[in-house]
Amino acid sequence: MADNLADLWQYIDQNFQEKFSNFSYKAWIATAKPVAIRNNQLIISVPTQLHKDYWERQLMVPVVELVYQYTQKELTPIIQVAQSSDDNPETAQFGSPEETEEVEKDEKNPDYLRETHLNDKYTFDTFVIGTGNQMAHAAALVVSEQPGQTYNPLFLYGGVGLGKTHLMQAIGHQLLKNDPHAKVKYVTSEAFVNDYITSIQTHRMEQFRLEYRTCDLLMVDDIQFFAEKEGAQEEFFHTFNELYNNHKQIVLTSDRLPNDIPKLQERLVSRFKWGLSVDITPPDLETRTAILRNKANAEQLDIPDDTLGYIAAQIDSNVRELEGALVRVQAFAQMKKTPVTTSLAADALKGLKATATEEIPISRIQRIVARYYHVTVQELQGKKRVKAIVNPRQIAMYLARELTDNSLPKIGQEFGGRDHTTVIHGYDKIAGELKDDPALRDSLNELKSMIREQDGDN
Ligand SMILES: Nc1ncnc2c1ncn2[C@@H]1O[C@H](COP(=O)(O)OP(=O)(O)OP(=O)(O)O)[C@@H](O)[C@H]1O
Secondary structure (H helix, E strand, C coil): CHHHHHHHHHHHHHHHHHHCCHHHHHHHHCCCEEEEEECCEEEEEECCHHHHHHHHHHHHHHHHHHHHHHHCCCCEEEEEECCCHHHCCCHHHCCCHHHHHHHHHHHCCCHHHHHCCCCCCCCCCCCCCCCCCHHHHHHHHHHHHCCCCCCCCEEEEECCCCCHHHHHHHHHHHHHHHCCCCCEEEEEHHHHHHHHHHHHHCCCHHHHHHHHHCCCEEEEECHHHHCCCHHHHHHHHHHHHHHHHCCCEEEEEECCCHHHCCCCCHHHHHHHCCCEEEEECCCCHHHHHHHHHHHHHHCCCCCCHHHHHHHHHHCCCCHHHHHHHHHHHHHHHHHHCCCCCHHHHHHHHHHHHHHHHHHCCHHHHHHHHHHHCCCCHHHHHCCCCCHHHHHHHHHHHHHHHHHCCCCHHHHHHHCCCCCHHHHHHHHHHHHHHHHCCHHHHHHHHHHHHHHHCCCCCC
């Protein structure tokens, strides 16, 4: 029976592989697994509810037909969501070198790119699927195939540098590929706010509205910067309604859920929740290695697998940093005029870590923490004892101790001349909370990445 099932599945899989585009195949088919044939049912396991929905909507009839072709029997497909992440397919099967090369030939500068501001590297083909982004990727794919119909708005959220912008723009590319005349607009929320202000100043509201309210796909990146921008929120509310009512697709990204964006109007929060919110979590080691392999292939860098694995093991939270590490290793090899090896990578990255710890000033930590929690640096250094300030203050102290070599009295001094015992108390409190608060852990990882990034304090 097991062999029959495997053979049947191979037949189904091959057929789908021929019919589907490379990335659709990878998203929907390669992630599914046959579980069993029993009581005239073919049980198929898929990784998320979203995959289940897609299979049930799109793939039931073809599966029944393929099963019949192969076995002359009628089986009813039953789609189940996999119970544990062990059931999920492995990242290693995605993005093999051959696939990457093939994709690149197809995708070289399609005409439509000139008409938009999308980054031509941010396509579905260059996106590596892993456990942390599988659902977001699948949702993005559905939206690009059925804009305005299934998940509207699509709200992608997650930590810094995890591929939100990449996925969002991939939707734009794909939609334009399917319909080159579609009006696709990508903006950061800051650009939206600036356009809005400039339009008011120059009495060009009509043009502004024409521009934003006639899109087929509007993508607004980093929507959390809407916090406190009252006028722009008001305008966006009307833009949203107009697009939504006309079944036009809206895609938003943020570093957190709509509920957690401070000072976001309640009616926007509730609208953002009308569609689907999906988070992206940091990639596991296997996915990180696959991302590096893809990038190395794309740039035609000759780097052994164990070295890529080593680099992937060093940077564990942020894909942008991961790519930066690869660039650094490559530059180091060029400078030394030697091939890239694991020990060379270790040397190159040791330098990176050393500079990072040496150079982080406490003021940068305070600035970034303050911005993240929407308080002021003065409040972090001041005496107020309200929770909304005490918490960020203790987090900043914790990070100052974790990320710098400053003594406890020195840290205390930077926080409004506090005693070193206050710093220890703050540190211990956060360290204790971290143990059973995954959301806090995510926030701290994010903050650490922002603080370590060279330009993170702008
Ligand atoms: N799964 C992935 N496969 C391939 N590249 C990826 C993946 N995830 C992230 N990247 C790459 O990492 C870099 C950072 O991604 P991106 O800018 O999309 O992150 P982000 O989540 O939008 O970050 P931010 O919060 O800073 O806006 C990009 O170069 C992107 O191509």
